Amino acid sequence: MLETILKHRTIRKYDKNKDVESEKLNKILEAAFRAPTTGNMQVYSIIVSKDIEMKNKLLPIHFNQQMIVEAPVILTFFADFNRFNKWCNLRNAKPGYNNYISFMTGAIDSLLAAQNACIAAEDLGLGTCYLGTTTYNADKLINLFNCPKDVVPITTLVIGYPLEIPDLTDRLPAEAIVHYETYKDYSEEDINRIYAEKEALPQTKELVIQNQLENLAQIFTNKRYTKKDNEFFSEKFMNIIKEQNF
């Protein structure tokens, strides 16, 4: 099991001709259902996209990443209080979940379920990829999927048979992530040491040259995750959360 977790790779190239067997898909979904969930409320939903017309509509929403149409299965995970609220209303119980902490509860539920699905898929020999574009274009996903109020998309998992297995990606050393008892803030020396290996990788050096920038950090700030984009998507996503009643 640990093996499956430790050999995780993000797969971006899928075998277009090999569907995910429905038995496997059902096992992946079953794994998602068993994830821990706040108060056993299960305040999340999953939408399965297999239809090519739907996937063609998903494609621009996810910034035209081709795996959307190449992979056989796309799972979108939602924070969902719609079902729970309907149940409460039918039971003479007054739901009080139109607020931010309930949105967070639904987001947490949906992410733990998503990671269970991810690990289950990999354990069954499939490849996966998370799509961060889900929060960027949450409004378009709500429209496309015809979601009611109290439902907000949180993440998307692409699933299919991998065409190629890339190398494991690098990770920062444990000391970068783990603190014991209290938060140990990072000195300049710490940061240099922690990022040294990542910065020295041949693929990092190549990326820096390709992007004509000084270093890897600038690729993040100037190209991949810019202040301007982040501010735009922050305001947009905040508005969606409110519009969806949270």
Add this chain to the structure above:
Amino acid sequence: MLETILKHRTIRKYDKNKDVESEKLNKILEAAFRAPTTGNMQVYSIIVSKDIEMKNKLLPIHFNQQMIVEAPVILTFFADFNRFNKWCNLRNAKPGYNNYISFMTGAIDSLLAAQNACIAAEDLGLGTCYLGTTTYNADKLINLFNCPKDVVPITTLVIGYPLEIPDLTDRLPAEAIVHYETYKDYSEEDINRIYAEKEALPQTKELVIQNQLENLAQIFTNKRYTKKDNEFFSEKFMNIIKEQNF
């Protein structure tokens, strides 16, 4: 592997006399590191609490749940842009991550890592429990752990050897959670069917009698997750996110 996921239970009673071996703890942390992370930024941190004095201080923050002091290991997961911002600033790269979407990115990273840690722990024969109180008292956790700006606690995982293995908890049927291609909203009949099994459980009936309420839904709305509490914690957590620079 799937076995580990499918037999997940929340453990609330731990063997006080049995520590988590450091080899196992390190494997759990290693599993967390391998979780998918947005753009491989790893914008999360983990604080390990083992010290009894720290756990005594954590106890009231987590609503005096005794497992805090009975379980040997408490892992708190944080959305963390502090390290990444420091790195950017030292590399002449201007970080643009003081915004809501970056908070969400950090929250997603931290939750996927937490679920990897949860599954790894269970696979190693340990029991786990998530604590939703983490977001409720995020301000107190920030103070206790001495967290800098750009760091927000998202969830907590209690880990130790179980004293008892409870039965699997019930889950709603698959049709409650999964939609195909588009969101299929729930009719009154759907809701009644979906919740029928849960409502008919002997432990549900017992709970309803104990609480002197009409039904399970009212236990959620009137006792466990009330509108008043949710609104209080929503405002509080929103303020913390902003105070921490997001």
